Amino acid sequence: MTERDGGVRGGRRTPGDVEGHDDEHPADPAAVDLFGLGSAAVIWSLGIFALTYVVVAVGAGWEIRSWVSWVGAAAGLAAFGVAAAFVVGGRGARTPAPVAVAVTGLVVGALALSLWSLPVETYRTLQTSPPVSALTVVATMLALHRRPVFAWVGAVCASVVAGVWGVAQGFGYPAGAEITFFCFPVLVMATLFVLMAPPMEVRIRALREREIAQAQTEAAARAGAAERHDQLRRLDRGARPILQRMVDRHAFGPDEVIDARLTEAQLRDGIRARAWESEEVRSAAWQARRRGVTVLLLDDGALDARGDTETARRLRRLLVAELRAARDGQITARVLPPGREVIASVVVNSSTGVSRTECRFDGAVCVFPGTLS
Incomplete structure (x- = not known):
């Protein structure tokens, strides 16, 4: 052989x-990022937000002269960045539980580090806006990644930390905690979106499958029409002249008989x-x-x-x-x-x-x- x-x-x-x-099958909900949080647009938006964070933090803290405070603020920003990278970098639409725990701890720690880096003598309310906004962004993305419980736990813990910071700074617990309150309405909307996501996915998947089935049907119809067209063209090119000569009562010679039989065999090949x-x-x-x-x-x-x-x-x-x-x-x-x-x-x-x-x-x-x- x-x-x-x-x-x-x-x-x-x-x-x-x-x-x-x-692992890429669309029927697996974990493989469908419904909100597109891993897209280039989201990553660019996070980069623009980080730049805005730095500009607002520097402008609001222009009177701060302690390098320790600036190092603490930079470390807080870095922790927020790591937390956001964990959420965006996760595969699928659901952040793994260990990653969600780590992100929750990072955002709470980053907020605490950022707040305690603010000197009380130069404190302005605007100085707390960048870290609290970063907390809101990361918690919202975590909620949209099918971990709303972790996002809410992180937001509540952050409010407690802010309240304790307010007490330590002499502002009082309510004054400290209220700086994080605008995070909760955003989380409510994110949670509602997450609750609506499964039915939306079912509908989107059904529409996608219907579209694919329709495309396959149309492709099969086009292929069948093209095949029929090719067969008719071959029939017209090969058999029509022979049939026309038969209609005209043409007397076929030996070579013409051979060509007619070869044409018939060729047409049979195209069919079977x-x-x-x-x-x-x-x-x-x-x-x-x-x-x-x-x-x-x-x-x-x-x-x-x-x-x-x-x-x-x-x-x-x-x-x-x-x-x-x-x-x-x-x-x-x-x-x-x-x-x-x-x-x-x-x-x-x-x-x-x-x-x-x-x-x-x-x-x-x-x-x-x-x-x-």
Whole structure:
């Protein structure tokens, strides 16, 4: 047994190659980022917010002269940035619980660090706006990533921390806690969006599946129409002149009779052997039949089910080579039914012997000389 036409065992395809990766399947809610929080627009928006954070913090704290305060403020901003990166960088639409815990701790710690870095003697209300706004942004993204409980826990803890800071600074607990209160209306809206998300996903997925099904139906209709058009064109080009001469009571000569039979055989090939259909195969089969070779092409659908165009091209090249080399006898090329180890075979029975060429499911092309089909 030898291998030919490259003789390689390649092109192995697994069900995963055809169906796609399971972790990207749209039916998995965790794989659908409904709000697009990992998009480039969100990342750019976060970058613009960080720049605004710095500008407002520097402008509001222009009178602060303690480098310790500025280092603390910078560390708080960095902690907010890490928390936002954890949320945005998570795969899918639901932040893992350990990451949500870490983000909650980071935002509360970042707010505490930012507040306690503000000197009381130069304090202005505007100085608390950047860290509280950052807390609101990160908590909202965490809620939209299907972790609203963690977002609310973080917001409540941040209010407690702000209240304790107010007491420590001499402002009182209510005055300290109220700087975080505008975070809660935003969280309410984010939570409502999260509660509405599952029904929205179901509807979006149903619409997507309907759109895909409609596109497939339209594509199949176009393919069928194109196939009918091609068959009619071949019929018009090959059979119409013969039929017209028959209508005109033309007396056919020997060569014309041969051409008519070759035309009939070629039209049959286009109907019952679509997998072998190509200009090279048609031309080689026509010439082989003119030399007296019997050519039988059959297609039982294995290549259509496989969807492997490279294997189909290899088989056509192999068949063309056999057709061009044949001088007598019979060539039978068959694409077998789906589900078999062998997907196609070419049997050559001539005066020099009998050979059988097989293409197996794993892509190997093998020749068995001296065997019968």
